[in-house]
Amino acid sequence: MKHSKDRILTTHVGSLPRPKDLEDLLYKVEFGEDFDEAVFDTTVTRAVADIVDAQREWGIDVINDGEMSKTGYATYIQQRLGGFTGDSPSVRFDDLSGFPGFRKMLARMADTRRLNRPCCTGEVVIRDREPMCKDLGNLTAASQNTDATEFFMNAASPGVITVFQHNEYYPDDDAYLEALSMVMREEYEAIASAGFVLQIDCPDLAMGRHTEYRELSDADFLKRAAMQIEALNAALENIPADRVRMHICWGNYEGPHHLDIPLDAIFDVVMKAKPQGLLVESSNPRHAHEWRIFEEKELPDDKIIMPGVIDSVTNYIEHPSLVADRICNYANLIGRERVIAGADCGFATFAGISKVDPDIATEKFRSLVRGAEIASDRLWG
Numbered sequence: 421m422k423h424s425k426d427r428i429l430t431t432h433v434g435s436l437p438r439p440k441d442l443e444d445l446l447y448k449v450e451f452g453e454d455f456d457e458a459v460f461d462t463t464v465t466r467a468v469a470d471i472v473d474a475q476r477e478w479g480i481d482v483i484n485d486g487e488m489s490k491t492g493y494a495t496y497i498q499q500r501l502g503g504f505t506g507d508s509p510s511v512r513f514d515d516l517s518g519f520p521g522f523r524k525m526l527a528r529m530a531d532t533r534r535l536n537r538p539c540c541t542g543e544v545v546i547r548d549r550e551p552m553c554k555d556l557g558n559l560t561a562a563s564q565n566t567d568a569t570e571f572f573m574n575a576a577s578p579g580v581i582t583v584f585q586h587n588e589y590y591p592d593d594d595a596y597l598e599a600l601s602m603v604m605r606e607e608y609e610a611i612a613s614a615g616f617v618l619q620i621d622c623p624d625l626a627m628g629r630h631t632e633y634r635e636l637s638d639a640d641f642l643k644r645a646a647m648q649i650e651a652l653n654a655a656l657e658n659i660p661a662d663r664v665r666m667h668i669c670w671g672n673y674e675g676p677h678h679l680d681i682p683l684d685a686i687f688d689v690v691m692k693a694k695p696q697g698l699l700v701e702s703s704n705p706r707h708a709h710e711w712r713i714f715e716e717k718e719l720p721d722d723k724i725i726m727p728g729v730i731d732s733v734t735n736y737i738e739h740p741s742l743v744a745d746r747i748c749n750y751a752n753l754i755g756r757e758r759v760i761a762g763a764d765c766g767f768a769t770f771a772g773i774s775k776v777d778p779d780i781a782t783e784k785f786r787s788l789v790r791g792a793e794i795a796s797d798r799l800w801g
Contacts, residue, residue, distance in 0.1 A: 427796035435766030436486035437778035472562040479789035481569040502547035504538040514634040572617040579624035579648030601651040665697030672765035702727035728764030743791020
């Protein structure tokens, strides 16, 4: 994994706005409707090439395929794995429970697109390797003619799959988690073997507290999180730590978030995860202050932090000077070489559902890049 050696590098979390024709095709894929597979493949290949070019045009250093082929960062597995049918219960965000009017407003805003989240009703097995192979091929091809510093590719963690796709087959959630760890290992290793940095998406380690595990105490949630990290580490056994980064977040939605478990509370558990890089929300009003935990806590020597310095759920375009301030807050505490500037979360975590206008997202990324330049001038002189 590349470090910020003489300037602050920039990256993002993964999902980027997809073209409208691709969104429509992904919706058909999601719900098993008829579609032309050749057209789909051509559309995805074009979209990956275009988004790779776009990221470099914006000035982003460490880039990916924008998750163009995926219906959702945690639900795409239904196109690859067997053992999933029916419908999982809705994900319930506990912070919205005291605000029923706002919950209804959010539901109306998302009504144009639905999510398909089947349950685990049988043994989890690899059903189709072709989608993964096509993803690797598309990003490999798109990476040949670009000067990007590095490429990464996203994959769902075993833990976040359990949050979105409920278990109705295995004797308990521990057995379900172990099965997912064993099966997802192949995807993780394929990404690393292709020469890309593997990004593991782990909202279960933070968002899971006020969704799937909202009935638990903080102490019991941390025990659960430790088990999910153990399962993740097992799946990453054959991949060097410096070829993996992980993203944790408290839910990529505009809401109260007053029940989010603090970063300070999960920090020690999260640091036991194998990945070298940690992407964490650092811009939204609930977590923008949490850089201060490094006044008391030390980031382990083998870790790099990638704080979100632009918000992914508001259409405000952050001023570059504010972006630079956010970067420097981290760099001044943990060292400039160990900070890479990122975004709070993805800008299209589920195809067709996004809070930020695509053109505004582009300008937010330009502000991210300019802010990193300002921070570099401050930090390196």
